[in-house]
Amino acid sequence: MYVHIPFCAARCPYCDFATAPATTRLRARYLAALAAEIGREGAALGRPRARTLFVGGGTPSLLEPDEVDALAAALRGAFAFRPLEATVEANPATLDRARLGAWKRLGITRLSLGAQSLSAEGLQALGRTHQPGDVAPAVAAARSLGLAVAIDLIFGWPGQTAELWAADLAAAQALAPDHLSCYPLELETEREEADANWPGGGWPVVARWRARAAAAVPDEDAVASLYEQAERTLRRGGFRHYEIANWARPRRRSRHNLAYWRNDEWIGLGAGAHSHLGGFRSRNPAALTAYLARAEAGLGRLAAERVDEAVDGAILALRLDEGLALDRHAARFGRVAADRARRGLRSLDGTGLVRWSGETARLTPRGRLLATEVFLRLLPD
Amino acid sequence: MAVQSRIRNFSVIAHVDHGKTTLSDRILEVTGTVAKREMREQLLDSMDLERERGITIKARAVRMAWTARDGLLYELNLIDTPGHVDFNYEVSRSLAACEGALLLVDASQGIEAQTLANAYLAVEQGLEVVPVINKIDLPSIDLEVVRQDLYTTLGFTEEETLLASGKTGVGVAEILHAIVERVPPPHGDPAAPLRALIFDSHYDVYKGVVAHIRVMDGSLASGDRILLLATAKESDLAELGVFAPDAVRRDRLEAGEVGYAATGLKAVADCRVGDTLTLATRPAALPLPGYRPAKPMVFAGFYPTESEDYPLLKDALEKLRLNDASLVYEPETSQALGFGFRCGFLGLLHLEIVQERLEREYDVTLIATSPSVEYRVIVHGGREIALDNPAELPDPGTIEEIREPWMKVMIITPTTYVGPLMDLAQNKRGTLKDMTYVDPTRAMLTYEMPLGEVIVDFYDQLKSRSQGYASLDYELTEYRAADLVRLDILVAGTIVDALSIIIHRERTMSAGRVLTAKLRTLIPKQMFDVRIQAAVGNKVIASETVKAKRKDVIAKCYGGDITRKKKLLEKQKEGKKRMKMVGQVEIPQEAFLAVLRIKEDM
Numbered sequence: 002m003y004v005h006i007p008f009c010a011a012r013c014p015y016c017d018f019a020t021a022p023a024t025t026r027l028r029a030r031y032l033a034a035l036a037a038e039i040g041r042e043g044a045a046l047g048r049p050r051a052r053t054l055f056v057g058g059g060t061p062s063l064l065e066p067d068e069v070d071a072l073a074a075a076l077r078g079a080f081a082f083r084p085l086e087a088t089v090e091a092n093p094a095t096l097d098r099a100r101l102g103a104w105k106r107l108g109i110t111r112l113s114l115g116a117q118s119l120s121a122e123g124l125q126a127l128g129r130t131h132q133p134g135d136v137a138p139a140v141a142a143a144r145s146l147g148l149a150v151a152i153d154l155i156f157g158w159p160g161q162t163a164e165l166w167a168a169d170l171a172a173a174q175a176l177a178p179d180h181l182s183c184y185p186l187e188l189e190t191e192r193e194e195a196d197a198n199w200p201g202g203g204w205p206v207v208a209r210w211r212a213r214a215a216a217a218v219p220d221e222d223a224v225a226s227l228y229e230q231a232e233r234t235l236r237r238g239g240f241r242h243y244e245i246a247n248w249a250r251p252r253r254r255s256r257h258n259l260a261y262w263r264n265d266e267w268i269g270l271g272a273g274a275h276s277h278l279g280g281f282r283s284r285n286p287a288a289l290t291a292y293l294a295r296a297e298a299g300l301g302r303l304a305a306e307r308v309d310e311a312v313d314g315a316i317l318a319l320r321l322d323e324g325l326a327l328d329r330h331a332a333r334f335g336r337v338a339a340d341r342a343r344r345g346l347r348s349l350d351g352t353g354l355v356r357w358s359g360e361t362a363r364l365t366p367r368g369r370l371l372a373t374e375v376f377l378r379l380l381p382d
Numbered sequence: 383m384a385v386q387s388r389i390r391n392f393s394v395i396a397h398v399d400h401g402k403t404t405l406s407d408r409i410l411e412v413t414g415t416v417a418k419r420e421m422r423e424q425l426l427d428s429m430d431l432e433r434e435r436g437i438t439i440k441a442r443a444v445r446m447a448w449t450a451r452d453g454l455l456y457e458l459n460l461i462d463t464p465g466h467v468d469f470n471y472e473v474s475r476s477l478a479a480c481e482g483a484l485l486l487v488d489a490s491q492g493i494e495a496q497t498l499a500n501a502y503l504a505v506e507q508g509l510e511v512v513p514v515i516n517k518i519d520l521p522s523i524d525l526e527v528v529r530q531d532l533y534t535t536l537g538f539t540e541e542e543t544l545l546a547s548g549k550t551g552v553g554v555a556e557i558l559h560a561i562v563e564r565v566p567p568p569h570g571d572p573a574a575p576l577r578a579l580i581f582d583s584h585y586d587v588y589k590g591v592v593a594h595i596r597v598m599d600g601s602l603a604s605g606d607r608i609l610l611l612a613t614a615k616e617s618d619l620a621e622l623g624v625f626a627p628d629a630v631r632r633d634r635l636e637a638g639e640v641g642y643a644a645t646g647l648k649a650v651a652d653c654r655v656g657d658t659l660t661l662a663t664r665p666a667a668l669p670l671p672g673y674r675p676a677k678p679m680v681f682a683g684f685y686p687t688e689s690e691d692y693p694l695l696k697d698a699l700e701k702l703r704l705n706d707a708s709l710v711y712e713p714e715t716s717q718a719l720g721f722g723f724r725c726g727f728l729g730l731l732h733l734e735i736v737q738e739r740l741e742r743e744y745d746v747t748l749i750a751t752s753p754s755v756e757y758r759v760i761v762h763g764g765r766e767i768a769l770d771n772p773a774e775l776p777d778p779g780t781i782e783e784i785r786e787p788w789m790k791v792m793i794i795t796p797t798t799y800v801g802p803l804m805d806l807a808q809n810k811r812g813t814l815k816d817m818t819y820v821d822p823t824r825a826m827l828t829y830e831m832p833l834g835e836v837i838v839d840f841y842d843q844l845k846s847r848s849q850g851y852a853s854l855d856y857e858l859t860e861y862r863a864a865d866l867v868r869l870d871i872l873v874a875g876t877i878v879d880a881l882s883i884i885i886h887r888e889r890t891m892s893a894g895r896v897l898t899a900k901l902r903t904l905i906p907k908q909m910f911d912v913r914i915q916a917a918v919g920n921k922v923i924a925s926e927t928v929k930a931k932r933k934d935v936i937a938k939c940y941g942g943d944i945t946r947k948k949k950l951l952e953k954q955k956e957g958k959k960r961m962k963m964v965g966q967v968e969i970p971q972e973a974f975l976a977v978l979r980i981k982e983d984m
Binding site for chain 2: 003221228269282316317352369376
């Protein structure tokens with residue numbers, strides 16, 4: 002189960018997720034509508050058990066303890082709530098003991114820290130408001146409550162060198178996280194739906210920031226080198242590179258995210274959340290007013306158009322180091338779909354992007370960097 | 383119906399923008415042919431495109447009545463001429479239909495190259511030329527300089543030269559008087575077998591092919607069975623008439639008259655400009671002199687932007703050809719651009735007009751390859767092959783000689799720009815043949831130059847180096863042997879046909895470098911290094927490498943939002959579809975186009 006809390010203390014200019022200002026007057030209405038949606042969906046599905054929970058954002062960690070308690074009550078009321086893994090995303094600067102305590106009461110087992118960088122240069126280049134020194138206390142607080150810790154890093158920001166990236170990787174490893182995500186900076190140039198949540202002409206400023214950043218980021222080759230650097234460094238540090246942008250210590254992979262990549266089923270609740278249930282993909286609007294209009298009217302999610310489950314399944318599977326097992330793919334989606342995937346992947350023979358062991362295809366390190374080339378071969382003509 | 387002594391047939395020779403159309407309109411108005419309130423601007427130009435571009439593509443004739451100073455009523459026929467160098471032959475046929483011509487010179491511009499060329503043509507054909515300085519209403523003009531132009535180039539004295547303003551109407555009546563008094567009347571033989579000169583033809587959806595004719599000898603009546611001497615086509619005449627300026631039906635046209643004939647033919651190709659129309663029952667023994675089949679000089683490939691539009695393009699070309707006998711085309715396939723047509727044109731402007739009409743009137747979006755000329759290749763054994771497509775060039779080992787068309791190019795320019803223009807002509811392999819002064823401020827340069835150089839950017843360069851003041855005229859002289867070779871472009875070891883060019887050997891080095899460097903920026907990175915080479919035969923003369931791409935990944939797949947990522951993938955896939963696979967390399971269409979265009983930079 003995924004629950005979305007869009008609120009943020011400040012808008013990070015590179016971020017294109019469904020976000021909204023923490024001070025919005027829609028906050029209480031949103032949380033009420035979210036609770037109602039949780040209740041309604043839980044009832045409609047017959048109060049199922051959620052094996053994993055991921056509370057993402059936005060910045061869920063800035064919710065007040067009473068808001069967290071209300072969310073917990075809604076979740077327990079609507080679902081058989083005994084998760085194997087429950088993660089909440091946190092901004093290192095907005096985490097305090099009282100809030101963390103509330104999340105702990107909700108049943109959180111894992112804290113995902115949006116550090117992005119552990120250097121002043123990086124945080125400044127990314128327009129982040131927290132300080133490098135905020136991360137270690139946040140990790141310590143999580144550890145003191147027995148929580149697993151995941152850290153997110155971004156690389157390829159304007160001015161980043163191999164040395165600065167080495168420093169970030171070393172500092173992150175020094176915090177001994179269970180899980181690390183390293184995303185190359187991707188700057189969306191189209192105005193996101195959630196921009197409507199930010200009052201006062203936010204978009205031109207964001208667009209200008211992104212244009213300037215895009216002009217200043219290291220070139221593609223350099224970013225590829227940074228990626229390879231992360232791969233080398235983290236492998237030596239005992240991390241398993243189990244997904245294109247994710248590394249974990251043994252048995253510390255994100256169960257929740259694995260569900261996405263294994264094309265399992267989940268429900269996403271709240272603005273901008275995506276769901277995959279019964280072979281259908283659907284989503285909620287990312288703009289708060291649009292979300293509220295639907296949720297308060299008791300309307301369901303928006304169905305995704307043109308879904309090809311077999312193609313989606315193959316693409317997602319290849320993101321993981323487990324790879325795409327064609328026999329299992331055939332069992333799930335049929336022989337035709339598996340043959341099509343095989344033909345597509347075999348057309349890459351000789352390029353060194355895909356490695357085969359029996360009926361299982363996996364991306365090579367080069368294949369991860371050129372994953373788009375691989376995925377394109379899986380799309381129907 | 384007027385006797386020949388009361389008929390005057392004339393055309394107007396003028397440079398683009400020198401006010402021909404405005405003056406023609408004023409003449410129509412002064413003669414009462416068109417009431418002032420009915421005047422549409424530029425009445426003679428009937429196609430929208432002509433009105434927009436301000437040039438005349440199709441010649442038309444208008445009949446007017448004019449009471450001369452002798453008190454008698456005369457029939458005047460104004461035959462309009464196309465105003466661009468590409469349509470030289472059409473101009474010559476229009477002039478052949480006349481006994482006189484007005485030579486119109488802009489008071490502020492002086493005589494221009496093309497005007498002069500046409501005036502020479504008129505004089506050579508024995509026409510009485512009446513010089514007119516137009517636009518005398520403009521402020522700050524120096525009539526003396528223009529008079530001197532007319533004197534040094536054509537020998538006209540001040541007394542002969544009329545002054546007029548098409549804008550205000552000043553001097554228009556005087557022009558009409560001069561036409562009656564100076565231009566000789568036609569003197570055809572009314573009793574001889576019919577000979578009528580076709581000086582224009584167009585396709586009318588209701589009437590079929592309509593020929594614009596000047597009856598030289600004999601007469602023609604509606605219902606006659608006609609014969610065209612050059613094409614040997616016979617047909618029953620459907621309708622006869624004159625333009626005044628709207629079509630007015632007539633039963634007969636007599637020697638000396640100008641009018642139209644709805645021929646009953648189905649294609650303008652059967653009714654060529656310059657052909658002689660006669661009676662099938664009593665044909666003329668000899669055709670009128672000067673007929674020449676339309677000969678394309680400039681060639682280009684036309685390809686639909688979307689390959690599924692091929693039938694649309696084919697249909698549009700067929701329809702266009704109904705009305706444009708000088709347009710030739712045949713199907714062509716390019717490895718890079720797919721199915722299209724190789725088209726031949728009278729010149730660059732003709733090419734542009736056809737392209738624009740295809741896009742505007744037929745709604746086809748197309749890609750035009752860079753224009754080329756017709757080469758004549760002599761292979762061992764003496765056989766001659768004519769070709770305009772570099773891909774068709776035979777194995778260099780079998781070639782004895784390659785010949786290319788050369789032009790006589792006449793440039794008139796203010797003396798200030800003589801230096802830069804000489805540089806330009808030199809760069810284009812031109813040889814200076816003559817240089818004279820038309821007046822103290824303007825020079826006339828005569829060059830010999832390969833057409834292949836003229837069509838690539840020469841006109842634009844001429845205009846930009848002279849700040850728009852220089853004017854140009856050219857005509858084909860002969861084919862000459864040249865040291866030409868085919869420059870091939872290899873992408874990852876494979877020759878790409880659409881990128882081959884025929885080029886002078888001296889240019890291969892610089893062209894090879896420019897082309898490979900440009901392609902390096904245009905071919906997107908592939909999954910492997912891609913070598914781009916320029917080669918003449920087996921010899922590689924320039925080489926560049928597109929380094930393999932290292933990163934192309936949407937790393938963030940967050941919150942299970944795969945739909946947005948898939949959309950991006952699908953978009954990328956669409957982009958790939960539009961690329962052409964050459965071996966293992968994907969080349970975007972834009973690369974072909976840009977390369978075809980950069981011929982201009984070499």
